[in-house]
Amino acid sequence: MATTRTDRRLVAILAADVVGYSRLIERDESGTLERLKAHRKTFIEPLIAEHQGRIVKLMGDGALCEFGSVVDAVACAIATQRGMADREAEVSEDQRIRFRIGINLGDVVSDEGDLYGDGVNIAARLEQLAKPGGIVISGTAYDHLQGKLGCGFHDLGEQRVKNIARPVRAYQVVSGPAAVSRLARATSWSRRPRVAIAAAALLVALGAGGVWWYQGWSVVPAPAPEAAQPLEPLPAGKVSLAVLPLSSPSGDARQERLADGIAEDLIGELGRYRNIAVIAKSSSFTYKGKTVGAREVGRELGVRYVLEGNLETDPERVRVAVQLIDTGTGAQVWSERWDRPLADVFAVRDELVGQIAGTLLGYGGPVVSDSIERARRKPSQSLDAYDYVQLARAAYRPDKESLAEVRALHGKAIALDPSYPRAYYNLAWAHFEEALNGYSDDPARSLAQFHAAAEKMVVLDPMDPYAQFIAGLSYFKRGERARGKEAWERALALAPNDPGILRVVGTNMAYGMGTERAAEAVEMIKRARRLNPLMPAWQLKSLGYASYFAGQYEQAIEALEKSGAPNLETNVIKALTYAQLGRTADAAREVEAILKENPDFTARGYIANDIMEPGGSSETLFLEGARKAGLPIDEPGPTN
Numbered sequence: 136m137a138t139t140r141t142d143r144r145l146v147a148i149l150a151a152d153v154v155g156y157s158r159l160i161e162r163d164e165s166g167t168l169e170r171l172k173a174h175r176k177t178f179i180e181p182l183i184a185e186h187q188g189r190i191v192k193l194m195g196d197g198a199l200c201e202f203g204s205v206v207d208a209v210a211c212a213i214a215t216q217r218g219m220a221d222r223e224a225e226v227s228e229d230q231r232i233r234f235r236i237g238i239n240l241g242d243v244v245s246d247e248g249d250l251y252g253d254g255v256n257i258a259a260r261l262e263q264l265a266k267p268g269g270i271v272i273s274g275t276a277y278d279h280l281q282g283k284l285g286c287g288f289h290d291l292g293e294q295r296v297k298n299i300a301r302p303v304r305a306y307q308v309v310s311g312p313a314a315v316s317r318l319a320r321a322t323s324w325s326r327r328p329r330v331a332i333a334a335a336a337l338l339v340a341l342g343a344g345g346v347w348w349y350q351g352w353s354v355v356p357a358p359a360p361e362a363a364q365p366l367e368p369l370p371a372g373k374v375s376l377a378v379l380p381l382s383s384p385s386g387d388a389r390q391e392r393l394a395d396g397i398a399e400d401l402i403g404e405l406g407r408y409r410n411i412a413v414i415a416k417s418s419s420f421t422y423k424g425k426t427v428g429a430r431e432v433g434r435e436l437g438v439r440y441v442l443e444g445n446l447e448t449d450p451e452r453v454r455v456a457v458q459l460i461d462t463g464t465g466a467q468v469w470s471e472r473w474d475r476p477l478a479d480v481f482a483v484r485d486e487l488v489g490q491i492a493g494t495l496l497g498y499g500g501p502v503v504s505d506s507i508e509r510a511r512r513k514p515s516q517s518l519d520a521y522d523y524v525q526l527a528r529a530a531y532r533p534d535k536e537s538l539a540e541v542r543a544l545h546g547k548a549i550a551l552d553p554s555y556p557r558a559y560y561n562l563a564w565a566h567f568e569e570a571l572n573g574y575s576d577d578p579a580r581s582l583a584q585f586h587a588a589a590e591k592m593v594v595l596d597p598m599d600p601y602a603q604f605i606a607g608l609s610y611f612k613r614g615e616r617a618r619g620k621e622a623w624e625r626a627l628a629l630a631p632n633d634p635g636i637l638r639v640v641g642t643n644m645a646y647g648m649g650t651e652r653a654a655e656a657v658e659m660i661k662r663a664r665r666l667n668p669l670m671p672a673w674q675l676k677s678l679g680y681a682s683y684f685a686g687q688y689e690q691a692i693e694a695l696e697k698s699g700a701p702n703l704e705t706n707v708i709k710a711l712t713y714a715q716l717g718r719t720a721d722a723a724r725e726v727e728a729i730l731k732e733n734p735d736f737t738a739r740g741y742i743a744n745d746i747m748e749p750g751g752s753s754e755t756l757f758l759e760g761a762r763k764a765g766l767p768i769d770e771p772g773p774t775n
Contacts (some may be wrong), residue, residue, distance in 0.1 A: 433462025
């Protein structure tokens with residue numbers, strides 16, 4: 136019997152989409168569509184043809200193209216980004232059409248003109264990592280470009296991308312002096328006024344750059360996990376659990392967002408129980424879309440139990456089915472099904488939390504933790520508001536356009552449900568990032584809006600640990616140190632096994648509470664790592680920062696050297712740590728990198744708006760390391 140031959144070939148795949156498309160359409164649908172169509176017909180399509188490429192398909196705000204040569208694909212992408220910058224130069228910045236582009240060299244399957252396979256999927260995931268106006272390529276593409284184009288590359292490290300089992304090496308394309316300048320501005324504060332440099336120092340205290348620390352509610356494409364290592368046992372007396380993403384068989388994007396949101400809610404709520412150790416979302420969600428057995432998950436994450444299931448909705452009903460599996464035997468320990476009116480979806484979620492906790496802790500029935508009982512949590516009364524928050528999380532990236540889109544989406548959620556606490560969380564972070572990164576026309580107003588959103592969230596839900604964390608940051612920023620410490624201690628009490636809380640509070644303790652608490656902070660971050668076995672490498676920065684203030688310099692430098700692409704914060708702490716270790720040549724190299732990109736840098740300017748206590752032990756140790764490293768300490772005096 137004859138078999139049908141599969142048409143496979145190796146091609147360069149280019150994936151592109153429009154940054155903030157929904158926001159642009161909302162503001163000016165006809166104008167945006169007209170300009171986008173004109174760009175395609177008169178500029179982009181001729182450019183693709185010139186570089187021997189082919190448009191595989193257009194997808195509203197994006198496109199998929201194939202090229203026979205990686206050189207042609209990247210050259211076309213560079214020309215596209217440069218040309219679009221010129222063509223949109225006269226358009227107001229908040230309405231400019233900009234693309235993100237991802238390129239991969241990979242094996243694809245061709246079927247009736249369309250392309251399928253991991254080669255295509257990787258290109259699409261790399262596009263999501265690109266900055267507005269930027270290009271990210273895979274390691275396979277990079278290997279074929281050496282010396283063939285007049286551009287540079289910024290190593291982004293290995294990335295773990297959705298639905299791809301293996302890490303993908305990624306590089307950001309830096310095309311010429313203008314692009315180099317843009318990259319420098321995106322990764323440092325060297326071109327901002329000195330006061331902005333000082334304000335940016337607060338990002339160090341947040342751990343790994345502002346919003347990126349947060350595991351659940353701020354979604355930013357994350358670098359790959361650190362190399363697999365033998366797992367340390369979890370603390371005795373704790374039951375260990377991994378909550379896998381709930382499947383949503385319908386393929387509907389809105390239903391999938393709801394399923395993901397409910398699973399993430401379960402992870403957060405179960406992390407409130409002192410005797411349940413719940414694996415972080417960034418580890419358990421690596422199994423999304425994969426067929427994997429509970430025993431395998433147990434081995435890889437080091438847990439005793441796995442929760443898996445599915446969620447389906449129709450206009451009237453929600454159906455949830457879950458099962459709890461013992462990873463040692465593969466046996467089902469408990470299962471349950473719900474078929475309720477759609478409006479009861481959050482009640483089902485809360486029942487799930489109680490049933491799972493009761494089963495794991497051996498109560499033989501539902502049990503609710505004291506903190507959850509006291510909270511009397513009120514979920515959103517609007518599924519649309521909940522969905523807007525999920526959309527905002529997916530849109531969250533630390534660039535101007537994405538932050539504006541996040542604010543708009545959260546504004547819609549709040550308009551539908553002004554008393555929904557979580558709607559204020561990323562809204563607060565968006566205002567904070569805009570103020571510190573120079574994206575706001577009025578930074579003081581943006582900071583005031585950050586404080587207001589943080590206060591609103593903690594008023595609406597004082598039992599939410601992340602509300603307490605962000606409130607504590609707001610207090611520290613305003614100089615109310617005692618209230619800030621109190622809020623962070625409360626966050627730890629509310630979620631003693633939440634890896635996100637353990638890590639961010641631990642990092643901030645080292646900065647804001649002095650070296651006396653730094654060793655404790657290091658242990659908290661190590662606990663967070665154990666609860667996140669597939670932790671993205673960039674989160675090692677938290678361990679590195681806290682270890683410096685604990686005087687554990689060898690551990691600090693080991694963590695920072697593994698943490699992926701450096702940024703200003705990493706360069707500074709590495710310089711200080713190398714100097715404390717007596718590695719003067721290494722310290723000098725970091726100082727050179729800092730001053731090259733930040734010629735106005737001073738240590739006191741850097742910490743002037745930080746959360747370190749003025750004259751306190753953390754500030755003293757910071758300045759000691761800066762002096763040993765040879766960093767400028769004070770601003771130069773006036774010259775005659």
